[in-house]
Amino acid sequence: GTGPFRFVDYIRGEKLVLEANPDYWNPELPYVDGIELLHVAAWADRGTAVLTGQADFSWNVSVDTWEEGNSRDGIETARAACLNSHMVAINNEAEGPLSDPRVRRAIHLAVDRQSLIDTFAPVWEPAFVTRWLPSASPFATPQEELLTMPGYRPEKEEDIATAKELMAEAGYPDGFETTFTAWTEAASSEVAVPAFAELLRTSLGITGDIEVIERARTADVLSSGEFALFKADTYASPILDPYPLWNTYLRTGASQNWSRYSNADFDALLDQLATETDATARQDLVNQGLDMLDENPPFFLIGFCAHSPMWQDYVKGLAIDQRLFSKWGRFETVWLDQ
Numbered sequence: 001g002t003g004p005f006r007f008v009d010y011i012r013g014e015k016l017v018l019e020a021n022p023d024y025w026n027p028e029l030p031y032v033d034g035i036e037l038l039h040v041a042a043w044a045d046r047g048t049a050v051l052t053g054q055a056d057f058s059w060n061v062s063v064d065t066w067e068e069g070n071s072r073d074g075i076e077t078a079r080a081a082c083l084n085s086h087m088v089a090i091n092n093e094a095e096g097p098l099s100d101p102r103v104r105r106a107i108h109l110a111v112d113r114q115s116l117i118d119t120f121a122p123v124w125e126p127a128f129v130t131r132w133l134p135s136a137s138p139f140a141t142p143q144e145e146l147l148t149m150p151g152y153r154p155e156k157e158e159d160i161a162t163a164k165e166l167m168a169e170a171g172y173p174d175g176f177e178t179t180f181t182a183w184t185e186a187a188s189s190e191v192a193v194p195a196f197a198e199l200l201r202t203s204l205g206i207t208g209d210i211e212v213i214e215r216a217r218t219a220d221v222l223s224s225g226e227f228a229l230f231k232a233d234t235y236a237s238p239i240l241d242p243y244p245l246w247n248t249y250l251r252t253g254a255s256q257n258w259s260r261y262s263n264a265d266f267d268a269l270l271d272q273l274a275t276e277t278d279a280t281a282r283q284d285l286v287n288q289g290l291d292m293l294d295e296n297p298p299f300f301l302i303g304f305c306a307h308s309p310m311w312q313d314y315v316k317g318l319a320i321d322q323r324l325f326s327k328w329g330r331f332e333t334v335w336l337d338q
């Protein structure tokens with residue numbers, strides 16, 4: 001290949017080994033002779049690998065191990081807003097209740113996002129109640145305002161009452177049965193999805209079994225539409241402006257519109273957003289879009305997250321502590337001060 005590293009070895013479920021490419025176009029790079037990428041599924045184990053010296057760096061570690069590393073000499077940590085989210089894809093084309101916008105709005109209103117985050121974040125990663133955009137975006141609704149809004153506010157009594165009215169209007173006053181899909185990782189299948197299912201059961205009477213799949217099948221399942229409610233993290237933005245995010249995931253027929261959402265008014269707004277250059281006018285359009293998505297939700301957005309990288313203090317060249325937000329970086333400029 002033409003990249004800075006080339007393949008050496010792959011041991012399934014254990015590691016991928018790369019070495020510096022002597023034919024790379026820049027003879028000065030990469031700085032390191034090679035990289036071993038360890039397969040560590042559990043977030044806590046990733047942090048432990050850094051703390052014990054088994055690994056030099058990890059992009060994401062559990063909250064507990066991050067806090068331990070933050071208190072230790074010789075270990076560096078950072079926390080940066082990331083541009084991907086925790087969400088539950090809802091198949092808008094599935095036969096039955098989930099195709100009804102009233103049911104999807106009822107779910108949007110009734111589920112206590114902060115309670116759900118508090119349940120899974122300790123074993124997964126920090127996440128924050130957010131409204132269809134990363135918290136780092138200048139277009140995002142301010143947090144103090146967001147937490148007063150229906151669906152996002154911590155006081156749920158009024159929201160659940162409204163949600164029950166919507167369920168009754170849609171013909172499901174006592175709830176319904178469905179299927180929840182989760183990844184095999186314990187944080188998903190044993191924590192996040194059961195917690196989400198329990199919140200739906202207690203608030204709206206929605207019940208169902210949990211189907212567990214390998215994470216590698218995510219794209220296949222989402223593309224095929226063979227799901228009802230699927231806890232995923234596939235709603236992610238390449239930049240802080242909302243247009244690429246919304247156009248990719250929420251426009252009718254878009255390539256990653258996994259929930260099969262179709263809203264002609266929202267599509268028309270996206271057309272305006274694509275060409276509007278005035279900052280004030282763009283903010284107004286974004287606010288309109290946020291309101292549309294609250295009223296007719298495509299899926300259940302739990303919230304955007306923060307990445308919690310941790311590394312040995314001799315790892316240099318990534319500038320993790322200087323980033324506004326985190327994206328997976330390149331490693332040709334990494335070097336070890338040893």
